[in-house]
């Protein structure tokens with residue numbers, strides 16, 4: 019196809035990856051310019067997205083274009099070549115902090131109206147709610163997901179194993195999940211045979227109908243599913259678990275995805291906070307209501323708002339909180355030094371990262387004194403919780419995994435076109451009173467119906483047929499390319515999965531699967547099967563829906579490689595373009611704290627290196643740009659050398675950090691280009707650069723390391739001062755002179 023553009027779009031995001039970009043991008047530009055490639059940046063940071071959505075009162079200079087919308091359009095075009103770094107999926111506390119920071123910097127933005135009082139405030143809240151949570155990924159991910167540990171990365175991990183906490187068969191750690199009344203138990207699903215519109219309505223017990231959502235357009239063959247989380251069942255489950263954690267003397271911890279599942283999971287989180295601190299909420303209900311405590315934002319919201327109270331009242335409530343702590347089970351901590359509990363902020367415990375971190379750490383989390391303890395991991399909905407219990411059971415039986423010998427579990431994940439839970443945000447409702455929720459078509463046919471009670475969470479998902487077809491194809495391609503068994507993690511006893519199984523069975527025969535081992539297993543069976551193989555050094559592709567894509571691509575990398583930052587993460591866009599994500603993890607807020615405090619950035623940009631190489635390769639192939647292909651190949655060689663020579667950032671101050679690691683990548687990349695013989699121009703240009711970089715290695719590393727050791731002021735967290743950040747991230751004059759020449 020004649021796509022004639024030589025452009026890569028590189029995203030600017032938040033926190034640690036955004037800092038790293040300021041150091042890395044000048045190098046990338048220097049190199050890619052030699053292959054006639056331009057790098058365009060698009061700012062999709064939380065702050066930029068806020069500014070883009072509230073232009074009214076901003077000066078022309080302050081205004082931001084809607085980069086996310088622009089990228090969303092690009093992602094649907096064949097020429098798309100986008101490198102996407104992780105960004106903040108903001109919880110409400112993060113959103114509010116970002117707004118406050120921007121206001122302080124002189125941007126005239128409205129406050130987030132937690133409880134809108136009129137139409138104008140409702141409109142503001144709606145606009146902010148579109149920015150909150152996982153708002154970027156579903157827009158850009160116009161393709162399914164292919165995440166894996168590339169061979170050199172896996173080899174490196176085998177030779178240089180990360181620490182793994184030992185497991186004891188006596189560990190009391192376990193997962194607690196609901197056996198009834200949850201999303202899994204109540205799920206109903208249908209595949210529609212023709213395109214058409216549907217609507218969602220609520221009928222209360224007096225027969226009054228409210229339309230929850232007027233018009234949802236479905237395509238032929240689309241799978242819909244709807245389900246409820248019963249408030250009553252949830253609360254009694256949580257009460258039992260609090261009591262049981264106390265009885266078993268284990269830490270109580272909750273693991274959710276309140277950022278990605280931004281409507282349903284904060285509500286569940288809120289119930290957990292309220293159950294844990296039940297006595298406080300019952301005794302002080304009126305006061306807490308008056309000071310506007312929003313429990314879905316976590317216990318931290320209550321703590322902050324207590325400051326509004328007169329001292330005597332505040333002290334009384336604080337004493338009652340203390341009593342709750344004393345009478346209840348011990349609560350797992352996110353940061354015991356700062357007294358931040360697992361129930362403080364919903365974005366602090368993101369299940370995909372928090373559960374594997376616990377499993378890697380002997381199944382333990384931290385208590386208030388900073389000691390590690392066995393833990394009850396509460397994961398209310400049982401749809402996917404079983405995979406963690408299975409992994410825990412496996413570790414209890416066999417001990418911790420051994421990174422020097424274990425196999426790998428790559429993932430092929432269904433996510434295109436807002437598949438499954440990704441697309442549920444505008445179809446999730448907290449039910450106001452008892453009644454019935456119905457999904458009907460235009461002729462009034464009832465497709466799905468649930469009896470509901472006040473406070474239940476009703477949620478509907480859509481999964482289009484074309485992405486499912488594409489996902490099956492991707493799975494077969496990966497199985498073929500690597501000659502590895504591929505398991506579809508689908509549960510025949512779950513309504514939605516049963517529909518998908520029919521489609522998988524229908525589409526598999528469209529491919530040549532001869533000689534391949536492709537199976538369908540329930541998530542729990544698939545976990546066991548994959549773990550048995552991984553222990554024996556064997557690889558198994560997990561082919562999963564969207565949520566398990568998220569969970570598995572942190573779980574397995576964290577066990578295998580120590581972090582999901584080292585994953586190759588490709589999204590072959592359905593219209594032919596490429597979206598190349600960097601790693602499979604997040605924006606590592608801890609890393610920014612360390613950088614602010616002591617000028618050391620431990621972010622590992624390996625994911626960026628891997629993404630850039632595949633992006634260049636894609637560009638080379640689609641644009642017939644042979645220089646880009648040479649660049650890609652040389653970059654891969656540089657990455658291997660980078661790993662062999664152990665130039666990844668250290669975690670400790672005054673040792674090589676992110677910036678120094680970029681220097682080494684540039685050196686090895688230039689050397690690889692100087693050594694190749696396919697392109698004389700590139701060889702000549704980069705031989706010179708390689709020589710300069712090598713000659714000045716000691717001086718540059720000294721300049722970079724000397725910049726560490728003292729606090730760094732970036733003039734902002736969400737919207738830092740570019741000049742300050744550039745100064746902090748490019749402290750070597752010698753390196754800058756070579757790169758900027």
Ligand SMILES: NC(=O)C1=CN([C@@H]2O[C@H](COP(=O)(O)OP(=O)(O)OC[C@H]3O[C@@H](n4cnc5c(N)ncnc54)[C@H](OP(=O)(O)O)[C@@H]3O)[C@@H](O)[C@H]2O)C=CC1
Nearest residue numbers: 104105106107277368371583603604605606607608621622
């Ligand atoms: N694709 C995306 O856009 C994603 C965005 N997010 C967002 O990121 C934020 C933080 O999420 P969280 O779940 O804490 O996940 P993170 O991946 O940011 O953090 C978990 C831990 O993983 C380690 N880690 C992650 N990336 C790197 C890296 N490149 N180099 C070295 N270590 C790394 C760090 O461990 P250690 O402290 O031991 O060094 C870090 O503290 C949230 O706002 C979340 O919504 C999350 C996932 C994906």
Ligand SMILES: O=C(O)CCC(=O)C(=O)O
Nearest residue numbers: 107152155277278568602
């Ligand atoms: O979109 C998000 O909020 C997080 C995504 C994520 O964790 C992932 O894709 O692995």
Ligand SMILES: [Mg+2]
Nearest residue numbers: 370568572602
């Ligand atoms: Mg994830």
